[in-house]
Amino acid sequence: MRVEYQQSLDMIEASLQEQGALVLRAVRGAMNALEAQDIELCDEVIAFDDEIDDRYHRMEKSIEELLALQAPVAADLRLVLAVLHNSIHLERIGDHAVTIAKLTKLTAAFEPRHDLVEGLREMADRAEEMVRAALDAFATRDVARARSLVELDELIDRTNRRVVGTVLSMAASPEQQEWGMRMIIVARSLERIGDKAVDIGEQTEFVATGEFHEFSDASH
Amino acid sequence: MTQMETPSIDSSRIAEISLSSSREEIERREQVFTVEDLGVAYSGNVALAGVTMNVYANTVTAFIGPSGCGKSTYIRCFNRMNDLIVGAAVTGSVRYHASDLYGREVDPVEVRRRVGMVFQKPNPFPKSIFDNVAFGPRVLGWKKGLDERVEQSLRQAALWDEVKDRLSESALGLSGGQQQRLCIARALATEPDVILMDEPASALDPIATGRIEDLMHDLKREYTIVVVTHNMQQAARVADMTAFFSVDMHEDGRGRHGVLVEYDATTKIFTQPADRRTEDYVTGRFG
Amino acid sequence: MSRQWQSRLFVGAMILSLAVSFGTLGWLLATTLIQGLPGISWQLFTAPPSTVPEEAGARPAILATVYLAVALLAMCVPVGVATAIYLEEYAHKERWYNRLLEVNIQNLAAVPAIVYGILGLAFIVRGIGVGRVLFAGALILTLVVLPTVIIASREAIRAVPDSIRQGGLALGATKWQMIWRQVLPASIPGIATGSILALSRAVGETAPLLLIGALQYVAFDPTLFGAFTALPVQIYTWVKLPDPAFQTLAAAAIIVLLVIVIGMNALAIFVRNRYRQRW
Numbered sequence: 120m121r122v123e124y125q126q127s128l129d130m131i132e133a134s135l136q137e138q139g140a141l142v143l144r145a146v147r148g149a150m151n152a153l154e155a156q157d158i159e160l161c162d163e164v165i166a167f168d169d170e171i172d173d174r175y176h177r178m179e180k181s182i183e184e185l186l187a188l189q190a191p192v193a194a195d196l197r198l199v200l201a202v203l204h205n206s207i208h209l210e211r212i213g214d215h216a217v218t219i220a221k222l223t224k225l226t227a228a229f230e231p232r233h234d235l236v237e238g239l240r241e242m243a244d245r246a247e248e249m250v251r252a253a254l255d256a257f258a259t260r261d262v263a264r265a266r267s268l269v270e271l272d273e274l275i276d277r278t279n280r281r282v283v284g285t286v287l288s289m290a291a292s293p294e295q296q297e298w299g300m301r302m303i304i305v306a307r308s309l310e311r312i313g314d315k316a317v318d319i320g321e322q323t324e325f326v327a328t329g330e331f332h333e334f335s336d337a338s339h
Numbered sequence: 340m341t342q343m344e345t346p347s348i349d350s351s352r353i354a355e356i357s358l359s360s361s362r363e364e365i366e367r368r369e370q371v372f373t374v375e376d377l378g379v380a381y382s383g384n385v386a387l388a389g390v391t392m393n394v395y396a397n398t399v400t401a402f403i404g405p406s407g408c409g410k411s412t413y414i415r416c417f418n419r420m421n422d423l424i425v426g427a428a429v430t431g432s433v434r435y436h437a438s439d440l441y442g443r444e445v446d447p448v449e450v451r452r453r454v455g456m457v458f459q460k461p462n463p464f465p466k467s468i469f470d471n472v473a474f475g476p477r478v479l480g481w482k483k484g485l486d487e488r489v490e491q492s493l494r495q496a497a498l499w500d501e502v503k504d505r506l507s508e509s510a511l512g513l514s515g516g517q518q519q520r521l522c523i524a525r526a527l528a529t530e531p532d533v534i535l536m537d538e539p540a541s542a543l544d545p546i547a548t549g550r551i552e553d554l555m556h557d558l559k560r561e562y563t564i565v566v567v568t569h570n571m572q573q574a575a576r577v578a579d580m581t582a583f584f585s586v587d588m589h590e591d592g593r594g595r596h597g598v599l600v601e602y603d604a605t606t607k608i609f610t611q612p613a614d615r616r617t618e619d620y621v622t623g624r625f626g
Numbered sequence: 627m628s629r630q631w632q633s634r635l636f637v638g639a640m641i642l643s644l645a646v647s648f649g650t651l652g653w654l655l656a657t658t659l660i661q662g663l664p665g666i667s668w669q670l671f672t673a674p675p676s677t678v679p680e681e682a683g684a685r686p687a688i689l690a691t692v693y694l695a696v697a698l699l700a701m702c703v704p705v706g707v708a709t710a711i712y713l714e715e716y717a718h719k720e721r722w723y724n725r726l727l728e729v730n731i732q733n734l735a736a737v738p739a740i741v742y743g744i745l746g747l748a749f750i751v752r753g754i755g756v757g758r759v760l761f762a763g764a765l766i767l768t769l770v771v772l773p774t775v776i777i778a779s780r781e782a783i784r785a786v787p788d789s790i791r792q793g794g795l796a797l798g799a800t801k802w803q804m805i806w807r808q809v810l811p812a813s814i815p816g817i818a819t820g821s822i823l824a825l826s827r828a829v830g831e832t833a834p835l836l837l838i839g840a841l842q843y844v845a846f847d848p849t850l851f852g853a854f855t856a857l858p859v860q861i862y863t864w865v866k867l868p869d870p871a872f873q874t875l876a877a878a879a880i881i882v883l884l885v886i887v888i889g890m891n892a893l894a895i896f897v898r899n900r901y902r903q904r905w
Contacts, residue, residue: 120546120549120550120553121549121552121553121576122553122556123556124576183610184606184610187575187606187609187610188575188576188605188606188609189575189576190572190575418796420792420795420796423792423795425718448798448799448800449798451795451796451797451798452797452798455796455797456796458789458792458793458796460789462787462789462790462792462793463793464790464793464794464808465790465812466811474794474797474799474807475797475798475799477807478797478798478799478800478803478807479798522793525793525797526796526797529797529798
């Protein structure tokens with residue numbers, strides 16, 4: 120029954136996963152560019168964001184059509200709304216990747232501090248892990264796994280505080296100071312990516328149970 | 340090193356998560372019916388006026404609108420069933436695959452073989468299931484291969500499995516939904532080109548309705564379907580193109596007749612209708 | 627008077643009417659049976675009439691009645707059904723000649739049978755010159771019951787829902803195909819019932835037969851174009867004779883006639899109930 124309708128629902132879910140894959144590539148690319156201080160790669164990451172945005176807009180249009188033509192209800196409706204929210208979250212993650220790339224471009228000529236870069240790499244790996252886990256949990260409707268993202272988020276936050284601490288204690292040249300401040304913003308972007316992954320996890324619970332809860336409160 | 344060059348997913352392939360075909364794509368298909376300035380009057384009373392539109396091959400085209408807007412009258416023009424009503428007069432032109440449907444040399448009986456019809460209330464003949472489906476071929480003189488024809492039609496109507504062991508039983512013993520699928524099988528048996536459906540599911544429960552809608556999706560691969568429905572959600576679910584009809588006052592101020600307000604891809608009608616009247620109707624603010 | 631008592635009074639009045647009508651009928655039947663049963667024998671069916679009651683039978687009359695019935699059926703049903711089809715399916719109801727036709731048929735059904743007898747005498751027996759033969763009798767009786775058959779057939783045809791016609795035409799059948807394959811088969815039970823009832827009425831008609839010359843004393847078996855008599859006439863003949871034995875025979879013949887008529891009516895009801903179409 121309603122074969123085409125079910126196919127449409129499956130299609131938007133698959134599309135979401137594909138959008139996720141694209142976004143992860145962007146984040147990976149931005150991080151690699153930062154480590155290698157590769158300006159060309161930065162430009163590619165920035166240009167690639169157009170594609171991510173385009174994906175998001177097409178997703179939005181498809182959902183508009185799906186809602187108008189098929190009038191989904193109950194679990195189907197929650198799924199459609201969750202996919203829409205997650206698409207927005209992914210698009211924001213893409214924007215953060217662009218931010219990192221732009222900052223890398225700005226500071227490409229400066230001398231990096233390796234322990235700081237390692238810390239950022241740690242954060243990036245964790246963030247990537249979180250986004251992957253969030254998308255997997257969504258695909259399998261695994262609420263427990265989605266909830267566990269909060270712990271990973273904790274780790275990112277700790278690393279973030281360490282990075283800020285390191286920058287503040289740097290006695291350095293004005294260039295190094297500028298580099299350090301930019302890296303704080305990079306760290307902040309990575310931390311936001313982690314938060315977005317948690318948001319995606321919250322949508323998993325919404326689809327599975329119909330209830331929406333913040334996994335962690337705003338004070339953190 | 341360029342890592343972003345070729346993204347591993349070809350986004351153009353998944354391009355349109357298009358849930359229904361676009362208008363441009365549909366308009367490239369063959370025109371099955373070309374209607375120009377069509378009007379219908381019953382004994383002088385104008386029921387419908389000024390309809391101009393095309394029906395395209397292998398699509399489901401839905402006619403929606405409030406009651407009295409002439410959509411049933413309109414669909415009956417396509418198989419010349421209006422000829423049977425005393426005092427009915429059709430003006431304007433209807434072309435079927437580039438020939439004039441109302442031309443002098445055209446035999447209405449032959450038209451009805453090619454343009455089948457399913458009615459609102461299932462109307463199986465008081466005969467066996469087999470005889471019901473075989474009626475069309477028999478009156479046309481197709482005596483050979485009747486068994487295969489009946490089986491194929493019943494399969495296409497998604498009814499074969501349910502009735503294959505009781506073909507000689509009376510058709511009146513079937514449930515409402517089954518009877519309607521039988522009527523569809525009956526229409527398919529004459530190997531038509533187009534199937535007209537006048538509110539085919541309005542007398543059926545939701546499950547039977549769902550089956551008919553699924554059937555329409557399947558059938559449009561081989562046939563062209565035109566359906567009148569008063570349920571606009573149904574049109575949203577099944578139709579590729581949707582035509583919205585409404586009522587208008589006569590020019591002389593006396594009486595009302597039906598008019599075609601908007602005809603476009605279903606997606607457009609339900610997301611961004613061009614006409615205010617369409618918007619009012621689909622959002623349920625009509626009246 | 628309270629409403630309860632009004633109801634009860636009404637019920638009482640109905641029961642009284644029933645009692646009167648059934649009572650009278652019952653009394654008639656009873657007296658006939660009592661009088662006629664002794665006369666029932668094989669002889670009644672096998673022997674021709676005779677002046678000697680002990681040897682008399684009603685064979686020619688019974689045979690003639692059967693022949694009349696068959697001839698009647700053969701002529702009346704096709705003409706009646708064809709007319710009904712024309713009126714229901716083809717005629718434009720607003721045209722004046724069709725409306726005239728309708729009114730005429732209603733009237734003709736009410737005309738007393740003896741008028742047909744007179745007409746038959748003038749136009750069929752003498753006019754065409756067929757003579758006072760069985761065929762003429764059959765023809766006249768056909769005219770008597772034709773309006774009834776037409777009306778019954780029309781009702782049966784009209785009872786076929788229009789959706790069936792639309793369905794048939796929408797499949798590419800011509801009008802005639804639709805009528806022949808859908809409408810007629812579906813209305814056969816109604817037509818059959820109507821025909822049988824008409825027939826049972828005709829079988830009991832005496833006046834027109836007398837008028838066109840059914841003989842009162844026929845000792846030979848009837849043929850289509852020969853002189854004839856019929857069961858009602860035979861009864862009439864015997865009743866007039868003084869010999870009480872003939873009265874008994876007459877009563878016996880009446881029983882035979884009643885059995886035929888009631889039998890036919892029962893058949894009609896059976897056909898109607900068994901084959902009635904539930905739309």
